[in-house]
Amino acid sequence: MPVGVSGNRFCVLGGGNQRVVVRMGGSIAAAVVVVAILWSFVWLVRAIESDSCPPNAEDDSSALASCIFQTTVDKKMYRFDLAAQIQGFPHGIRSEDGFYKVSIEACEKQAAATYWFQLCEHMKFNHDPPICLGCETCGGLNHCGETCSALQSVSYPGYSVCTTLGYPKTTSFSLIEPQKPEQGVRVKMLTCNGPNGNCSLAVSVYCNQNGIEVPTNVQNVSWCDFETSMTHPVGCPIVTTIGRGSWGWFGTIFIMFICGFFLYMAIGITYRITILRVSGFEAIPHLDFWQGLPLRIKNFFEYIYGQCMELYQQHTQELYMRVNG
Known part of the structure; x- marks a missing residue:
């Protein structure tokens, strides 16, 4: 005979060789609470991830302040200040035009592409602004390129599609050669959680005391990761400290x-x-x-x-x- 029990007890319904155990009352409420907590957690994680690379077109002071990289190799400290004002380059490594531009011609398997980037801050356009679809994460159609530091535009017949490659606040630094800091510094700009996933543009700034050589080519190292190189005096490190004890043995x-x-x-x-x-x-x-x-x-x-x-x-x-x- 079926037996029913309310509350947190079980209701056992039996017929022949079959029995069904159904959790009632507080068990259902507990399951609802668990689902709600899990849903809230997933929503919070997505919200944090979506804001982890916020475009910022107004305040670049933090980006300029963080455009300094120093590291220690063989008990010597090497310092790179890419935004430093030096003779002949009052803006440091930043382009006076507000952006660097590299154009790649189309080939058999790849459409024509144009790359814009600016180091240590977001890009500024007084002329030749990018015009392409999909620029929502870098200023939108009317201000394309103004809220990011690196942008790719791929041309198709009749239109172009943009992909954001980096922001000033997500820029990281490393040595081009870990054991040869005098060669220069590698600057990597990164996006996160955009429509195309994680994309990046890395710029290797080689040391050149005699002047600057602007980038002329961009390589696609993986699905949405790109690299280029240039030479500039700020790519030459300054030895700020020698970490050796003065007394020695x-x-x-x-x-x-x-x-x-x-x-x-x-x-x-x-x-x-x-x-x-x-x-x-x-x-x-x-x-x-x-x-x-x-x-x-x-x-x-x-x-x-x-x-x-x-x-x-x-x-x-x-x-x-x-x-x-």
């Missing part, structure tokens, strides 16, 4: 001597107090030696002084004898 020996002295004192005082049952100054090991040490030091310097005076007198007496002779 002498400092190591001196520290070992001090540590040994304190260890000797600690063991000696502990032994004399606990075993010999002495107290006060008598607990200091070899007290007679330490009490006589100042006198020994005085006698040593007096001996050195006496020897020096004796040599001086002998030398001056020989000179007098030579003159008189």
Whole structure:
């Protein structure tokens, strides 16, 4: 016979060889709460991810301040300040036009593409702005390119499609050659959670004290990751610190001597107090030696002084004898 129990109990319905166990009441409510919590968590994660690369067309102060990279190699610290004002380049590595532009002609398997980028800040366009579809994450159709730092435009018959490749706030730095920091620095701009997933543009800034060579080519290293290179004086690092101890081996020996002295004192005082049952100054090991040490030091310097005076007198007496002779 079927048996029904309300609340958190079970309702067992049996017929023949079949039994169905149904959780009622509070169990259903608990399941609803769990589903609601999971849904809220997923929504929160998506909201955070969607805001992790927010375009910002107004404030570039943080990007300029963070356009500094320093690292330590072989106990030397190398510093790159890409936005620094140097002679002949008042804007640092930033293009005076507000953007760098690289155009790639079409080939058999690839459509024509144009790349715009600006290092250390978002792009600015007083002329030749990009006009392409899909620019919502970089300023929209009317302000395309103004809220990101790197943009790709692929041309098709009658229209072009944009893909955002990076923002100032998601720029990272690394050495071109980890063991050769003097070669230059690699700047990588990144997007995240856009319609095309994660895309990036990496620019290798090689050291060149004599001037600048702008990028002329862009390579597609993976599905939505691109690389290019240029030369610029700010790609030459400045050695700001040499992390070597000024005392060298002498400092190591001196520290070992001090540590040994304190260890000797600690063991000696502990032994004399606990075993010999002495107290006060008598607990200091070899007290007679330490009490006589100042006198020994005085006698040593007096001996050195006496020897020096004796040599001086002998030398001056020989000179007098030579003159008189």
